[in-house]
Amino acid sequence: MSEIRIRTTGPDEEFPPIFDLLSDRRRLRLLAHLSCQSGRPVDFDALVDVVAAAEPSADRESLAISIAHVHLPKLEAAGLIEYDSALGEVHWLGSPVEIEFDLDPR
Secondary structure: OOEEEEEEOOOHHHHHHHHHHOOOHHHHHHHHHHHOOOOOOEEHHHHHHHHHHHOOOOOHHHHHHHHHHHHHHHHHHOOOEEEEOOOOEEEEOOOOEEEEEEOOOO
């Protein structure tokens, strides 16, 4: 069973945007992986691997397109990550909302 615990460390008005970000399972997996990297840049292909491992029947190219053009831009617009598409690196910037992830492998 998946479990997500959310505790705000910022103003209450920061809750609605985070709920939108957490409403998608792929973004949850990306956030969970990125938040554990201790500020180290994460290779884009490694992120695709994380999502692909959880969705083995999904087409890898479609996953990569979805991550690059939908999910990373949303996370970047929220100020949680910085995505350098030229280098293929994603940097976790942190969050004003503390989120704990325990996602099952589905």
